[in-house]
């Protein structure tokens with residue numbers, strides 16, 4: 239099983255690294271987008287998949303990363319790298335502090351609160367001149383499409399690595415325990431509030447990192463675009479399709495949705511959302527745990543050797 | 552020396568008074584049975600002590616530490632462990648990861664961690680279920696797992712809420728032996744159990760809860776002999792087996808008052 243993981247990981251890395259050799263701008267563009275969404279979905283998976291708190295507001299951190307990095311570099315003339323690091327740290331801290339109250343809510347209440355969070359943050363951003371206000375922020379054109387491809391790919395790989403390390407640690411088991419039964423987790427001495435907020439902060443850090451790179455890649459930041467609720471929905475759908483709580487699931491989901499969207503757009507713009515919708519329905523009906531997720535079958539099974547596909551975890 | 556002190560504890564759920572002015576203390580190293588009919592408030596009491604809920608009035612001391620207002624996880628870290636009547640296990644974790652997580656959270660590391668996990672799993676007779684996901688365990692296994700998980704906290708005080716319900720007679724005997732062993736290790740226990748045979752054989756002392764009030768507190772033999780307890784809880788059948796109880800006396804708990 240370990241070997242198969244290694245072979246799979248190696249293959250993905252090889253394909254991703256060699257992809258630019260095709261040196262087709264369109265392919266590099268699509269590859270960058272897929273890597274970007276893979277990283278975002280992996281970040282969402284930490285709180286929504288592993289911890290069991292389906293956030294509908296994770297775009298907040300993506301947007302904050304983009305907006306803050308842009309504001310620091312344009313208004314204060316910071317080096318973009320420094321602006322990005324500070325933006326990511328602020329977004330992470332924001333996620334942690336916000337998590338303390340918001341993660342007390344359960345189920346739908348949590349989802350609605352996070353949805354409101356993204357909208358509230360957008361409202362604040364559009365009313366603060368420093369953050370670009372209603373006009374948005376233009377950034378200098380730097381780098382090449384290829385560089386952004388590799389950076390996004392690097393963040394996606396980092397997200398997968400972070401997920402892998404968490405899933406194979408007692409911290410990961412702590413989050414799974416919280417997802418199973420929060421009262422039971424507390425009864426064995428787990429500070430659930432701290433564990434959950436940390437997961438939310440990690441999710442925020444990864445999302446903000448992607449946002450920082452997205453802003454300079456696009457060289458223009460439009461607040462409504464970077465706080466678009468649809469971006470959170472994509473993170474969620476990709477994770478669920480690939481397999482919530484798994485390491486490779488969000489990445490697989492991003493690749494599938496990314497490729498399907500491109501295919502559909504070749505036919506017509508509208509077809510892409512139709513395909514997305516059909517994809518969600520198929521998964522919910524036939525693979526409720528996602529492609530790599532552990533499908534719930536009969537009772538009394540052992541954990542190992544029970545599943546035909548074993549790339550999870 | 553008392554390890555737990557409950558002072559004038561009351562609990563209301565909305566307008567419903569579930570516990571009324573409860574006071575008692577537990578001596579260190581003792582095993583105390585807590586009995587009473589369904590709905591008497593036993594689980595609620597355990598939940599208040601464990602920090603799962605806050606009392607409406609009254610105070611709880613664990614040693615010299617006041618527990619009121621502390622979150623449940625802090626109380627657990629102090630060495631006060633509990634099980635749940637309606638089992639709560641980590642369904643996405645394997646049986647051993649359930650125990651391992653509890654031990655790891657409470658400071659066990661490395662080789663000691665693995666040794667302790669194996670010891671607790673063997674102690675609760677779950678060795679053949681290693682690797683099975685929590686969600687796939689039978690109810691009886693889940694009850695044992697809750698005990699193993701609670702013991703991973705190295706508790707000074709253990710609150711057991713009907714851990715033996717549903718065991719067959721031979722399993723019951725072994726469970727009683729296990730509790731005796733834990734008591735020899737110095738763990739103080741508050742044991743909620745319906746079977747009088749279990750209560751009689753393991754308790755130094757028995758508390759009787761009836762409609763939210765403590766109606767009796769004494770050695771097991773005295774409790775069984777008390778007519779008030781017989782009326783409130785033990786009912787016709789148990790007492791009849793022992794002889795000397797009027798058959799027409801109501802065996803059900805009376806409503807009201």
Ligand SMILES: Nc1ncnc2c1ncn2[C@@H]1O[C@H](COP(=O)(O)OP(=O)(O)O)[C@@H](O)[C@H]1O
Pocket residue numbers: 564567569587588589590591592593594595596
């Ligand atoms: N969370 C709650 N909300 C409202 N009523 C409750 C709650 N928990 C318990 N009760 C009520 O409190 C009473 C005592 O319940 P419980 O402590 O479970 O009794 P026991 O464990 O002795 O059977 C019951 O009438 C029960 O319905």
Ligand SMILES: [Mg+2]
Pocket residue numbers: 593594595636
């Ligand atoms: Mg009960």
